[in-house]
Amino acid sequence: MSKQFNTISEEINEEAKKQAITWQVKALTDKANRELHRPKRPTPKCHFCDAPHYSSECQVVSSKKKAKMVETKHLCQICLNRANHHPASCRVLRQTQQLCHLRKCMKRWDIHHSSLCKEEPATPEEPLENGIEEEMNI
Secondary structure (H helix, E strand, C coil), X not given: CHHXXXXXXXXXXXXXXXXXXXXXXXXXXXXXXXXXHCXXXXXXXXXXXXXXXXXXXXXXXXXXXXHHHHHHCCEXXXXXXXXXXXXXXXXXXXXXXXXXXXXXXXXXXXXXXXXXXXXXXCCCCCCXXXXXXXXXXX
């Protein structure tokens, strides 16, 4: 009886392995199929100079002109996209890599895109303000 039990369990294990491999292959082919049929993203268009790059990467327009253009074109100061959303619900607030991280701006709660920063970044010789660190050590 134990021999019969072993052969049945071995058959079940073999069938389970075959099905697992089948499901893995199906998952891979489905993923590849989705990748092939995914629509291509359009090339980005800068809101400032209309060149084919993201607005956040624009090196053509100065930051002062960018700030004026953001106001005239009604762009969001946080994400640089069309301002048809409330700043509190801007997606960039959840993905902070595009935000300005200068201590001067953070201390003033001046939330804006890094390319729109009016402050000069600190040079290596110039020490950063220790206001935030001093407040935390108190």
